Amino acid sequence: MAARRIKKKPAKKPARKPVKKAAKPIELYYWPTPNGWKISIALEEMKLPYVMKPVNIGKGEQFEPAFLRISPNNRMPAIVDPDGPGGRPISIFESGAILQYLGRKSGKFYPADDRGRAQVEEWLFWQVGGLGPMAGQAFHFLTYSNEDLTYAKKRYSDEVNRLFGVMDKRLATRKYLAGAYSIADMACWGWVIAAMNFQPLNDFPHLKAWQERMGARPAVKKGYELGAELRKPMTEEQKKILFGQRAR
Numbered sequence: 280m281a282a283r284r285i286k287k288k289p290a291k292k293p294a295r296k297p298v299k300k301a302a303k304p305i306e307l308y309y310w311p312t313p314n315g316w317k318i319s320i321a322l323e324e325m326k327l328p329y330v331m332k333p334v335n336i337g338k339g340e341q342f343e344p345a346f347l348r349i350s351p352n353n354r355m356p357a358i359v360d361p362d363g364p365g366g367r368p369i370s371i372f373e374s375g376a377i378l379q380y381l382g383r384k385s386g387k388f389y390p391a392d393d394r395g396r397a398q399v400e401e402w403l404f405w406q407v408g409g410l411g412p413m414a415g416q417a418f419h420f421l422t423y424s425n426e427d428l429t430y431a432k433k434r435y436s437d438e439v440n441r442l443f444g445v446m447d448k449r450l451a452t453r454k455y456l457a458g459a460y461s462i463a464d465m466a467c468w469g470w471v472i473a474a475m476n477f478q479p480l481n482d483f484p485h486l487k488a489w490q491e492r493m494g495a496r497p498a499v500k501k502g503y504e505l506g507a508e509l510r511k512p513m514t515e516e517q518k519k520i521l522f523g524q525r526a527r
């Protein structure tokens with residue numbers, strides 16, 4: 280009997296392991312200031328991979344055409360996420376919009392339910408429309424202005440004092456501004472740290488406790504330290520670049 284030829288099954292190709300694409304890091308356009316810290320802190324808290332791209336605002340790098348395409352307001356922070364919605368890159372400027380985006384992307388520190396989200400947004404917008412600009416102006420007239428303008432110094436430092444009072448009341452009954460720790464706290468912390476230089480926290484015990492509670496978080500420490508070595512006292516040359524800007 281003729282030996283039956285056993286058909287050899289074609290050798291199976293070894294099963295390919297699905298190749299996991301390493302997430303490309305988010306590019307953070309940054310300089311170590313209270314507005315920059317909001318985003319470095321958030322990225323650290325959310326454990327999102329990122330790479331820092333320094334924008335030396337004292338040298339005028341915020342006016343470079345490549346940066347203006349990302350941030351038409353010539354201000355940092357800004358981000359480029361290579362893995363944005365639909366897997367396509369996205370660029371975002373304005374710290375509040377960036378925080379909301381990162382909160383949605385990571386699903387952290389920005390509640391999904393409407394009530395929780397509305398509370399976070401109240402305090403986030405309170406920061407971007409109030410605490411940040413007012414503390415920024417106070418800082419300007421108290422520290423940077425070459426003219427000694429008593430009225431301007433008082434107007435803005437009074438407003439910071441009022442805003443600190445609002446925060447202090449809020450924090451008397453909750454650990455964080457919106458109850459649970461959120462992007463709103465991340466937005467405010469750097470401005471409190473900066474404004475403490477001219478408005479001490481002695482009269483605001485709950486705010487002081489919050490500032491310390493946040494400051495003890497490793498991610499906050501790391502975000503705050505990002506690029507600290509770049510920060511230098513402002514020179515007259517830098518003031519000419521930063522102040523007195525008009526439409527270009």
Ligand SMILES: N[C@@H](CCC(=O)N[C@@H](CS)C(=O)NCC(=O)O)C(=O)O
Nearest residue numbers: 312314336353354355356373374375
């Ligand atoms: N509303 C903006 C403000 C950002 C902002 O003022 N950034 C400052 C540094 S803290 C800046 O980039 N300044 C550059 C300039 O004044 O030309 C935000 O929240 O992102």
